[in-house]
Amino acid sequence: MHTPVSSEAPLDVLIVGAGLSGIGAAAMLQERCPGKRYAILEARAAIGGTWDLFRYPGIRSDSDMYTLGYGFKPWLASKAIADGPAIRAYVRETARERGIDAHIRFGHKVVRASWSSAEALWTVEAETGETGERVAIRTRFLHMCSGYYSYDHAYRPRFEGEDVYQGRIVQPQFWPEDLDYAGKRVVVIGSGATAVTLVPAMAATAAHVTMLQRSPTYVVSRPSEYGFARRLQRRLPPKLAYWAVRWRVIAESMLLYRIARGKPELAKKKIVEMAAHQLGPTVDVAHFTPDYKPWDQRVCVVPDGDLFKALRRGQAEVVTDHIxxxxxxxxxLQSGRELDADVVVMATGLSLSVLGGAEIVVDGRPFVASEAMAYKGMMLSGMPNSVMTFGYTNASWTLKADLTAAWVCRLLNYMDRKGQAIAVVQRQDDVAPEPFLSFTSGYVQRAASLLPKQGSRRPWQVYQNYLQDMFTIRYGRIADGVMRFGQKGSLP
Structure with missing residues (x-):
């Protein structure tokens, strides 16, 4: 199939995705690389990414907005744990204030990106409109901000008997607008961040909600509003207050994570004790006592203990069993118990996707992400003039996204100063490959064959540590001996 190539001059940077990461990358580019020509390709018809896609009841962040928000735009709303509509409005406001929205090409789903070393250019093909016609756009640099999961597919296990079930089965990622669950019995399958959000939200109007889990998850309560943040905001200018709160939250989260990984039994004991206190005597804390260590999987956050409140009040229950x-x-259930359900919600996880699921070709050869190694958690070996944004698993996504966007600007400015057209990293034979993510979560394990590798030492190691990354990414040398530069013609 012939794909028409845009007649416009090649862009300096093409950003894929108009979500939290993509808008942040554009803002950084405008500020630190003024004059660069860029565009954002967005598959959907709206700004917001995850926060526009997910519309299920109670949708919210499980990271605080002082760190999930951008470093350059203070979060001024009262709630630290914000709901989806508030986050979506924040991202859209950022794009509107900075004129970024004028650079977005909606309805452009990237399906293929082909690199030519002879031209030192990417040719990016995108499907457009309802007919899926393709257009091709050329760019010198490709910044993938398309997230880590498929927007088109969620993980959906199949169960015996679905054909005889008389109720309705729904998936959170594709929440139906016409679903009325008021006064109905609901079973939510899963115990991750989506499930612990859905249960208290649906319990407010449903007859009863059951969270059905195969195994327990760590769940901790955090206040939806931070008192110390309110106090600082009353005493300091908005931007200074924001940064003071931001750094306090970063320091606290890093300390707690270090304790949890260094003394897992102590951390587990404390988390379970806090859950038991929130649950009271009528709910068995065994439902919140996992057999793995804290942060082997992501710890779920519930604002103001809303899940625990719903359980205490009898509006909801937790059942640990297999279907x-x-x-x-x-x-x-395998135990023989039957759970009545008018609605079954499959909060069973995401389907991971690398590089937005696009086909990548480098100098005529297919590029396989799972065979590549991630340099500083951002650039894949053998994939020139490109960066992927992948946030933290133990902290807010945006902390790493901000660092990545700033590093892209450093790299572009360095290449301009030195008159270089190509930047690429190649795997080093003496660096042992390791899994990109150490999580034992099902969605990570299912995607192990898709994800790139990390390395056993820097700069190939993916640190889940903001301070360490900040110094490495923000202040480390661009020309570090691993990054290679060259002119048009062939890969250096």
């Missing part, structure tokens, strides 16, 4: 099959009226 045998679905029946006409609900779910039959």
């Amino acid at each position: 045998a099959r679905l029946s006409e009226r609900g779910i039959v």
